[in-house]
Amino acid sequence: MTKTYGFDTLQVHAGARPDPATGARQVPIYQTTAYVFRDAEHAAALFNLQEVGYIYSRLTNPTVAALQERIATLEGGVGAVCCSSGHAAQIMALFPLMAPGRNVVASNRLYGGTITQFSQTIKRFGWSAKFVDMDDLEAVKAAVDDDTRAIFCETIANPGGYVTDLRAIADIADAAQIPLVVDNTTATPYLCRPFEHGASLVVHSTTKYLTGNGTVTGGCVVDSGNFDWTASGKFPSLSEPEPAYHGLKFHETFGALAYTFHGIAIGLRDLGMTMNPQAAHYTLMGIETLSLRMERHVANAQKIANWLENDPRIDFVTYPGLDSSPYKDRAATYCPKGAGALFTFAVKGGYGACVKLVDSLELFSHVANLGDARSLIIHSASTTHRQLTEEQQRKAGAAPEVVRVSIGIEDADDLIADLDQALTKATA
Amino acid sequence: MDYSLTLLKRVLTEAKTVAVVGVSSNPVRPSYFVARYLRLKGFRVIPVNPGLAGQELFGETVYPDLKSIPFDVDMVDIFRRSEAVPPLVDEALERWPSLKTIWMQIGVEHTEAAAKAEARGVTVIQNRCPKIEYQRIFGELRMGGFNTGILSSKL
Numbered sequence: 001m002t003k004t005y006g007f008d009t010l011q012v013h014a015g016a017r018p019d020p021a022t023g024a025r026q027v028p029i030y031q032t033t034a035y036v037f038r039d040a041e042h043a044a045a046l047f048n049l050q051e052v053g054y055i056y057s058r059l060t061n062p063t064v065a066a067l068q069e070r071i072a073t074l075e076g077g078v079g080a081v082c083c084s085s086g087h088a089a090q091i092m093a094l095f096p097l098m099a100p101g102r103n104v105v106a107s108n109r110l111y112g113g114t115i116t117q118f119s120q121t122i123k124r125f126g127w128s129a130k131f132v133d134m135d136d137l138e139a140v141k142a143a144v145d146d147d148t149r150a151i152f153c154e155t156i157a158n159p160g161g162y163v164t165d166l167r168a169i170a171d172i173a174d175a176a177q178i179p180l181v182v183d184n185t186t187a188t189p190y191l192c193r194p195f196e197h198g199a200s201l202v203v204h205s206t207t208k209y210l211t212g213n214g215t216v217t218g219g220c221v222v223d224s225g226n227f228d229w230t231a232s233g234k235f236p237s238l239s240e241p242e243p244a245y246h247g248l249k250f251h252e253t254f255g256a257l258a259y260t261f262h263g264i265a266i267g268l269r270d271l272g273m274t275m276n277p278q279a280a281h282y283t284l285m286g287i288e289t290l291s292l293r294m295e296r297h298v299a300n301a302q303k304i305a306n307w308l309e310n311d312p313r314i315d316f317v318t319y320p321g322l323d324s325s326p327y328k329d330r331a332a333t334y335c336p337k338g339a340g341a342l343f344t345f346a347v348k349g350g351y352g353a354c355v356k357l358v359d360s361l362e363l364f365s366h367v368a369n370l371g372d373a374r375s376l377i378i379h380s381a382s383t384t385h386r387q388l389t390e391e392q393q394r395k396a397g398a399a400p401e402v403v404r405v406s407i408g409i410e411d412a413d414d415l416i417a418d419l420d421q422a423l424t425k426a427t428a
Numbered sequence: 429m430d431y432s433l434t435l436l437k438r439v440l441t442e443a444k445t446v447a448v449v450g451v452s453s454n455p456v457r458p459s460y461f462v463a464r465y466l467r468l469k470g471f472r473v474i475p476v477n478p479g480l481a482g483q484e485l486f487g488e489t490v491y492p493d494l495k496s497i498p499f500d501v502d503m504v505d506i507f508r509r510s511e512a513v514p515p516l517v518d519e520a521l522e523r524w525p526s527l528k529t530i531w532m533q534i535g536v537e538h539t540e541a542a543a544k545a546e547a548r549g550v551t552v553i554q555n556r557c558p559k560i561e562y563q564r565i566f567g568e569l570r571m572g573g574f575n576t577g578i579l580s581s582k583l
C-alpha cells in the first residue's frame with residue numbers, strides 16, 4: 001500500500017522536499033526566467049513534451065511547482081496549474097474544454113466578478129454561459145445542451161449562505177459526459193474536497209484562504225484525473241492531434257495527466273496567465289497553516305452568526321451552520337468541519353443602516369476581499385456585485401439590504417463587541 | 429486500476445531489459461519517445477515491430493515479434509490495441525518462463541489476458557505509462573506540479 005498522510009501533514013510537506021541543489025529546507029524562491037538545457041537533445045525533448053523539466057518560467061518554475069503539487073495533493077487531484085489570479089484560473093479551466101459556439105452551464109449564485117466574466121467577457125471568445133438555479137435540478141438538466149462543455153458552481157457560494165448540492169450536479173454532468181468544475185475558494189480543501197463528491201475539476205482563487213494573509217493574488221486549476229476526455233468526442237483539444245506538438249494527442253500520451261499537461265503546454269504557453277514565484281512563496285507560507293486557520297475561521301463564524309441571529313437589530317443571517325438555514329443539512333454533508341466563514345446578514349433599517357454599519361466598524365476592514373486572517377465586511381450590492389442587475393444581485397444572495405462578512409481568526413468576542421457598537425450607531 | 433508506488437517502484441527497478449511491442453520509428457509518437465526515455469534512464473530497450481524488423485533503434489536490432497528475441501527480457505511493454513493483447517501475452521509467457529512484468533500502455537487493457545499472466549506469477553500493469561510512473565517515482569513529475577504522493581524530508 002502507498003502510505004497515506006493526514007491533511008495537516010500534507011499541507012506542510014506536499015511538494016516541498018528539501019531543495020536538491022542546496023538542501024534548503026524551506027522551498028526557495030526560484031527567481032529566474034529561464035533554465036539551462038543539458039544539450040540540444042534535452043532541449044528538443046523538453047519542447048516536444050517528451051520529458052518533464054524546466055524551460056521558461058511562463059510554463060514552469062520550481063517554486064510554483066511546489067505549490068501546484070501541494071494544492072493538487074490537498075484536493076486529492078493528480079495535478080494542478082497555478083495562475084496569476086482566481087479569474088485567470090477560471091479562464092484556464094474552461095480553455096481546453098470550450099470553443100466558439102460552446103457554452104458552460106453556471107450557477108446563478110456565484111461571485112459577482114465571475115458572473116460578469118461569464119456573462120460578458122467570455123462572449124468575445126465565442127463562448128457563452130447559461131445561468132441556472134442549482135437547486136432546480138430539472139432546470140440544470142434542461143440547460144445542458146449538445147454544445148455544453150462544462151457545469152460550473154461554487155462549493156459555498158460567495159457572498160455566502162448557500163451550499164451547492166455537488167453530488168446532484170455531478171450526476172447531471174456525468175450523464176451529459178461533461179465535467180463539473182467547482183470553484184472551491186470559499187470552502188478550501190480543508191472543509192470540502194469536491195472530487196469526493198463527483199467533481200472533475202476544481203478552481204481556486206488562492207488569493208483567499210489558501211494564502212490566508214491578504215498578500216498576493218493567485219489562482220489554481222486542479223484536475224481529478226478521473227474524466228475520460230476521449231469517450232464523448234466533445235473535447236478535441238485533449239483527444240485529437242495537437243498541431244503545435246507534431247500531432248501529439250494529450251489524452252493518449254498523458255492519460256490521467258492530460259488536462260494538466262495541456263494547461264501548461266497550451267494554456268500557460270499561449271495565454272501566459274502565469275503565477276510568479278514570489279506569489280507562490282507567500283501562498284506556500286500561508287497554506288502550511290490552512291487547517292489551523294480554517295478551524296478558527298469556522299468556529300468564529302458560527303459564534304458570530306449565532307450572536308447576530310439573536311440580536312433584535314438584525315433581520316436575518318444566512319450562515320449555513322445555523323439551524324435556521326435551509327442549507328444546514330447540506331452543509332453538514334459537504335462541509336462537516338464547518339460551513340465556512342463567509343455569510344451575509346440583513347440589518348433592520350435596510351440599505352442606509354448597512355452603509356452606516358460598515359462605516360462604524362473599527363476592527364472589521366471595509367475591503368473587496370475574503371479569506372483574510374482579518375475580519376472583512378463589504379456591501380456586496382454596491383461593490384463586488386455592482387455590475388449585476390438588482391434581480392441578479394438578489395439571486396446571487398447579494399441583495400441591497402444585506403452586508404457580507406468574511407470572519408477572520410481574531411478573538412470572536414472582540415469581533416462581536418465591534419459589531420455591537422457599530423450596530424448601535426447604525427440603528428440609532 | 430490502482431497500483432501502489434511500492435509496486436511500481438519494484439517493477440521499474442527490477443527490470444533491466446524491456447521489449448517494447450509496437451514501437452514506432454517516428455520520434456513524435458509516444459511509443460518512440462517512451463522507449464527512448466527508458467533507454468535514457470539506463471534500461472536496455474528491445475524494439476519489436478514487424479514493419480521495422482532488421483532496422484536499428486536505440487542501439488538495438490528491431491525484432492519482428494517476441495519469439496524472435498534470442499535472449500531474456502524482464503518486462504514486455506505493449507503499445508498495441510487492447511484486442512491485440514491476448515496473443516502477445518501468450519507469446520511472451522511461452523518465450524520467457526522467467527518474465528517478471530507485462531506492462532500495457534495508457535488505453536490498453538485486457539482483463540482475461542492479465543489474469544492469465546498473473547496466474548503464472550507475472551506482475552501485470554494495465555492502462556499506465558512506464559515513463560510517467562518513472563517520472564512520478566523518481567521526482568521528475570514534481571517539476572510539472574503533479575501529485576507524486578511522495579513526502580520526504582531527505583535530500
Ligand SMILES: Cc1ncc(COP(=O)(O)O)c(C=O)c1O
Nearest residue numbers: 085086087111158185205207218
Ligand atoms: C469565489 C471566488 N472565486 C473567484 C474569485 C476571483 O479570484 P481573484 O480575485 O483571485 O481573481 C473570487 C474573488 O473574490 C471569489 O470570491
